[in-house]
Amino acid sequence: MNPTLLLLLTLLVGLEISFTSVIWANVVIIAIAIVVMLRYRVHWLTFVRLLLIPLIPAVGIWFSIRYFSTAHSVHFAWVMSTRIYAYAFLGGLFNAATTTNATLASLEQNGHIPTTFVYGMLGAFNFVPKIHSEVAIIRASARMRGVNLHFWSPQLLFKAIVAALNWSENLAEAMTSHGFTENAQRTHLKVLRISIRDYVVAGITLVVLQFILFSHLP
Amino acid sequence: MSIVNLNHVTFKYAKDLPPVINDQTLSFTQGTFNLLTGPSGTGKSTLLKLIAGLYPAFTGFLENGSIHVANQLVAKLTPAKRAPLVAMMFQNPSEQFAMSTPREELVFALENLQVVPTEIPKRVDSALAFADVTDFADRTFTTLSGGEQQKVSLAVIMALDSQVILLDEPFANIDPEARLFLLNRLTELVHDHGKTIIVADHDLADYQKRIDHLFILNEASHQVESATAIVAKARFDEFATQHQQQAIALPVADATPVFELDHFSVGHTTPLIQQDALQLFQQRLTVITGANGSGKSTLFDALVRLQPYFGSAKWTSHEIKRLRRRTYAQRVSLVFQQASSQFLNITMAEEIAFSQQHQLTPDWDKARIADAVQQLNLAGHENQVVYSLSEGQKKKLQVLIMLIMGTETLLLDEPLTGLDLKSVHTVLQLLHDAVHLQKQTVIMITHQLNDVAAYADLHLHLSTKQLAYEATL
Amino acid sequence: MEQDTHSNRWHLRDVILMSIVAIFMGIIFFVTGFLYNGLTLLLTPFGMAPFANDILLGLWTMAGPLAAYMIRKVGAATIGEILAAAVEAVIGGQWGPSTLISGFIQGFGSELGFTATLYRRYDLFSLTLSALTTTIVTFIWDLVRSGYGAYHLWLIIALFITRLLSTWIFGALLVSGITKLLDRSHLLDHRNA
Ligand SMILES: Nc1ncnc2c1ncn2[C@@H]1O[C@H](COP(=O)(O)OP(=O)(O)OP(=O)(O)O)[C@@H](O)[C@H]1O
Ligand SMILES: Nc1ncnc2c1ncn2[C@@H]1O[C@H](COP(=O)(O)OP(=O)(O)OP(=O)(O)O)[C@@H](O)[C@H]1O
Ligand SMILES: [Mg+2]
Ligand SMILES: [Mg+2]
Numbered sequence: 001m002n003p004t005l006l007l008l009l010t011l012l013v014g015l016e017i018s019f020t021s022v023i024w025a026n027v028v029i030i031a032i033a034i035v036v037m038l039r040y041r042v043h044w045l046t047f048v049r050l051l052l053i054p055l056i057p058a059v060g061i062w063f064s065i066r067y068f069s070t071a072h073s074v075h076f077a078w079v080m081s082t083r084i085y086a087y088a089f090l091g092g093l094f095n096a097a098t099t100t101n102a103t104l105a106s107l108e109q110n111g112h113i114p115t116t117f118v119y120g121m122l123g124a125f126n127f128v129p130k131i132h133s134e135v136a137i138i139r140a141s142a143r144m145r146g147v148n149l150h151f152w153s154p155q156l157l158f159k160a161i162v163a164a165l166n167w168s169e170n171l172a173e174a175m176t177s178h179g180f181t182e183n184a185q186r187t188h189l190k191v192l193r194i195s196i197r198d199y200v201v202a203g204i205t206l207v208v209l210q211f212i213l214f215s216h217l218p
Numbered sequence: 219m220s221i222v223n224l225n226h227v228t229f230k231y232a233k234d235l236p237p238v239i240n241d242q243t244l245s246f247t248q249g250t251f252n253l254l255t256g257p258s259g260t261g262k263s264t265l266l267k268l269i270a271g272l273y274p275a276f277t278g279f280l281e282n283g284s285i286h287v288a289n290q291l292v293a294k295l296t297p298a299k300r301a302p303l304v305a306m307m308f309q310n311p312s313e314q315f316a317m318s319t320p321r322e323e324l325v326f327a328l329e330n331l332q333v334v335p336t337e338i339p340k341r342v343d344s345a346l347a348f349a350d351v352t353d354f355a356d357r358t359f360t361t362l363s364g365g366e367q368q369k370v371s372l373a374v375i376m377a378l379d380s381q382v383i384l385l386d387e388p389f390a391n392i393d394p395e396a397r398l399f400l401l402n403r404l405t406e407l408v409h410d411h412g413k414t415i416i417v418a419d420h421d422l423a424d425y426q427k428r429i430d431h432l433f434i435l436n437e438a439s440h441q442v443e444s445a446t447a448i449v450a451k452a453r454f455d456e457f458a459t460q461h462q463q464q465a466i467a468l469p470v471a472d473a474t475p476v477f478e479l480d481h482f483s484v485g486h487t488t489p490l491i492q493q494d495a496l497q498l499f500q501q502r503l504t505v506i507t508g509a510n511g512s513g514k515s516t517l518f519d520a521l522v523r524l525q526p527y528f529g530s531a532k533w534t535s536h537e538i539k540r541l542r543r544r545t546y547a548q549r550v551s552l553v554f555q556q557a558s559s560q561f562l563n564i565t566m567a568e569e570i571a572f573s574q575q576h577q578l579t580p581d582w583d584k585a586r587i588a589d590a591v592q593q594l595n596l597a598g599h600e601n602q603v604v605y606s607l608s609e610g611q612k613k614k615l616q617v618l619i620m621l622i623m624g625t626e627t628l629l630l631d632e633p634l635t636g637l638d639l640k641s642v643h644t645v646l647q648l649l650h651d652a653v654h655l656q657k658q659t660v661i662m663i664t665h666q667l668n669d670v671a672a673y674a675d676l677h678l679h680l681s682t683k684q685l686a687y688e689a690t691l
Numbered sequence: 692m693e694q695d696t697h698s699n700r701w702h703l704r705d706v707i708l709m710s711i712v713a714i715f716m717g718i719i720f721f722v723t724g725f726l727y728n729g730l731t732l733l734l735t736p737f738g739m740a741p742f743a744n745d746i747l748l749g750l751w752t753m754a755g756p757l758a759a760y761m762i763r764k765v766g767a768a769t770i771g772e773i774l775a776a777a778v779e780a781v782i783g784g785q786w787g788p789s790t791l792i793s794g795f796i797q798g799f800g801s802e803l804g805f806t807a808t809l810y811r812r813y814d815l816f817s818l819t820l821s822a823l824t825t826t827i828v829t830f831i832w833d834l835v836r837s838g839y840g841a842y843h844l845w846l847i848i849a850l851f852i853t854r855l856l857s858t859w860i861f862g863a864l865l866v867s868g869i870t871k872l873l874d875r876s877h878l879l880d881h882r883n884a
Pocket of ligand 2: 360364365512515
């Protein structure tokens with residue numbers, strides 16, 4: 001599916017289940033996400049991660065609601081736990097179906113997000129491998145000067161921000177030099193469109209969701 | 219016909235600072251190859267960025283004057299309109315690409331110029347071929363060496379088809395072979411494609427028969443002067459004599475080792491260095507050379523525990539991977555290839571004070587530091603933010619703050635890049651003193667070999683995954 | 692600092708800057724993800740799991756005030772926090788697009804603090820105000836989304852106070868500390884000129 005439409009769809013679904021309390025809706029969302037992820041041949045470790053990481057918060061909230069809420073509602077405890085899993089699996093679905101670059105490209109062409117934001121973020125994302133090694137280098141260079149920086153030292157964060165200031169300046173100059181003009185018209189080698197099929201799928205998904213949410217299911 | 223015109227240009231970084239470029243009137247002729255030189259920190263980069271239209275848009279104030287490229291006021295053009303007229307290759311190869319692969323970067327640039335989509339692949343392919351980067355067009359930039367990245371940068375400029383090409387010390391981190399390749403390509407651009415090139419460089423070797431004009435930035439007047447034939451010849455002669463290899467000693471049998479490698483290997487995806495046995499020696503100034511991307515920096519990273527290695531690597535008989543990071547960093551430290559990685563403070567004075575506060579030996583007192591600052595031509599910049607120093611100034615400060623620490627073993631990754639000839643000598647002298655007066659061990663990677671033989675004790679060369687001592691440098 | 696020549700458009704370098712800062716924070720605070728799980732685990736037997744979220748919330752909402760301070764434009768906090776959320780969605784990937792919703796709510800919350808001073812004050816006062824508005828707005832959101840509304844009143848009040856403290860410590864005190872250093876460095880001067 002077109003990434004912009006998929007993003008809107010997952011956001012809408014996420015928002016709707018935040019305001020309703022239907023366990024079944026959450027379960028169906030999780031099931032659909034699993035099916036989609038299987039279709040995209042997602043690595044099994046991703047499933048393990050998606051099952052394990054929300055486990056602690058899900059269990060935590062179940063206990064809090066079950067024993068410390070005014071109504072001690074078992075139903076609501078399950079709503080909250082499955083809701084956490086539904087969020088996580090919506091994320092898993094989204095990540096399986098698209099890539100960051102595809103999403104940004106689609107947001108530029110289909111979502112009409114200003115190019116400054118699209119390419120600013122893209123430039124920063126493409127910097128991630130460098131940033132990873134830079135954190136290690138900053139700590140190493142501090143050790144060589146006789147100071148130990150921990151992950152929680154404000155000094156490390158400060159140095160990181162100063163480095164970011166410096167990079168953003170250099171990267172912006174470089175992009176400008178390569179002809180990038182803020183929010184100006186650009187051509188596209190790959191033109192992206194939202195197909196009728198995508199609209200139909202999105203429409204059906206939303207209708208089914210409304211049906212589940214408002215047909216008095218638990 | 220002149221294509222670049224500066225008319226009484228005065229530029230300042232801040233209103234209360236003296237001008238870096240002062241009342242400059244200057245023009246460059248279309249279809250010529252121009253070389254700009256001058257001591258580090260005189261304003262070469264500043265001038266190029268002014269011509270490229272990046273300044274004052276990004277930084278600073280144009281107090282007076284105007285700059286025209288092809289009869290158009292650069293400041294008034296949008297980047298997309300400007301790029302076909304003037305493009306710049308930056309000094310730091312790793313911070314000039316926004317996309318993750320060379321092909322994506324080229325497509326990005328052409329889309330910016332609103333080239334019709336059907337036209338794009340053709341232009342991308344021919345630009346890639348011109349710069350000889352087709353082979354790694356789809357590899358991510360992080361896996362390319364500095365030399366390869368500079369070639370890609372040239373490909374982008376080719377794709378943009380810019381009339382005026384500005385190059386800011388484009389060969390600073392480049393090995394001699396890649397340098398010659400790029401120089402030949404650039405000469406071709408001038409002669410066969412009618413482009414105008416302005417390149418800023420400290421190392422004038424190999425330029426003499428290629429260029430049309432030599433310009434020198436005068437430190438005192440803050441103005442660029444066109445060099446007369448006599449002055450130009452004198453300048454070029456300084457470099458002509460220094461490229462010959464000189465004899466250098468081989469290690470003696472009874473020297474004490476500082477590092478010992480044994481069935482050692484290191485690399486990222488594939489091994490870059492595979493070394494059965496090697497010793498590096500105490501109280502020597504050892505120089506390491508080798509092509510771009512051969513793994514020199516990776517070796518240093520392994521020696522300071524920033525990179526895992528296989529086999530054994532010992533520092534004074536201790537296995538490096540078993541040493542505690544914190545204490546080991548006080549014995550062996552690294553001057554990074556990227557100067558700004560070294561800085562932890564804001565101003566130059568703070569950096570120096572910080573090193574002094576944590577220094578391990580009392581060898582560097584206030585007077586000696588002040589003397590070194592003077593010799594390195596850094597005086598007067600004490601309160602400047604370190605990131606705004608010129609590239610050469612950063613490099614010199616970086617070496618100085620690590621020397622002040624007085625660490626027993628000091629590794630330096632290309633400490634001579636972007637330095638003018640005088641600074642090269644000063645830095646080499648400081649390193650020489652560290653070894654022979656303070657009894658430190660210094661191991662240094664460098665591509666620039668001018669005059670190094672006079673100060674170095676040993677030469678290690680890296681090729682075909684092996685390090686070996688050589689008798690010449 | 693002159694405010695008159697000030698435009699509200701985000702420039703390329705602002706976007707890159709805030710994205711990189713967000714990535715940095717994402718990496719540095721990746722550790723807090725473990726902290727969060729550990730805390731939740733510790734608090735679950737007492738039914739106090741929601742406190743883990745409220746104790747650490749200030750960390751997740753730092754990007755907003757930081758962006759407001761560094762970029763100084765109307766909407767900076769909101770856009771900064773959304774950018775941070777987008778970055779988090781990409782690098783962390785865990786909560787996917789729903790992070791964007793929280794990002795918007797948190798950013799909007801921080802923004803109100805600066806709106807209240809008509810974008811004229813950038814100091815501990817406006818940061819504190821912003822911490823307060825962040826707490827109120829995000830708390831209303833969690834009353835619905837995280838089911839806080841179902842708790843006993845005393846628990847709700849305790850959670851609110853915890854959150855306020857957290858956003859104040861991280862979003863006001865720590866941000867103010869960092870920005871003081873930045874001011875002294877004069878690195879932001881020409882951007883905000
Ligand atoms: N943002 C800034 N604020 C204040 N001073 C600056 C700033 N940027 C550069 N300078 C100063 O302006 C002078 C010229 O810098 P520039 O980078 O143009 O020198 P350069 O000739 O390119 O030197 P190098 O050969 O070392 O690269 C230097 O003394 C530098 O310290
Ligand atoms: N993080 C990384 N992941 C993958 N490959 C890498 C990484 N870092 C470096 N490389 C590759 O490893 C090789 C060696 O890199 P290294 O930086 O050690 O070279 P070098 O000898 O120092 O070169 P230069 O003279 O250009 O500085 C290069 O081909 C480089 O592209
Ligand atoms: Mg320079
Ligand atoms: Mg290297």
